[in-house]
Amino acid sequence: MSSSAARGDQWTFLTNHARVLLRVARDPDVRLRDIAAGIGITERAVQIIVADLEAAGYLTRTRVGRRNRYTIDPTVHLRHPADADHPVGDLLGAFLHREDAPQAAAAR
Numbered sequence: 001m002s003s004s005a006a007r008g009d010q011w012t013f014l015t016n017h018a019r020v021l022l023r024v025a026r027d028p029d030v031r032l033r034d035i036a037a038g039i040g041i042t043e044r045a046v047q048i049i050v051a052d053l054e055a056a057g058y059l060t061r062t063r064v065g066r067r068n069r070y071t072i073d074p075t076v077h078l079r080h081p082a083d084a085d086h087p088v089g090d091l092l093g094a095f096l097h098r099e100d101a102p103q104a105a106a107a108r
Contacts, residue, residue: 016041018091020049024059024070025092031067058088 014022016039023035032050036043050070053059057076062069074089 016045017049017053020046021053021058021072021088022092022095024050025072025096028070028072029064029067030070 019039020035023030023038032046033043036046039046050059050061054061056079057073059070059072062071072088072092074092075087077084078086078088078091
């Protein structure tokens with residue numbers, strides 16, 4: 001058995017932090033439980049990730065009634081030294097543009 005098969009090929013290109021940020025970018029009023037269900041992680045894990053993203057300056061949380069609304073700062077640069085010359089807006093733009101493309105084509 002190869003070492004790749006032994007690990008079960010469970011790795012992905014995007015981290016849960018990126019997945020949470022993308023979900024928030026799609027819907028700034030999203031509930032944490034909905035993010036958790038969509039990504040397949042616990043609500044507590046999403047809470048920790050949102051706190052990480054907020055502490056790093058990627059998003060801010062504003063209380064609106066009983067809910068939270070999230071705002072992303074697309075100018076904050078990615079954290080890894082190899083990617084630090086790119087703002088997070090580049091990542092969001094690449095994925096959100098791709099996801100919105102079929103809807104835009106259908107609307108034409």
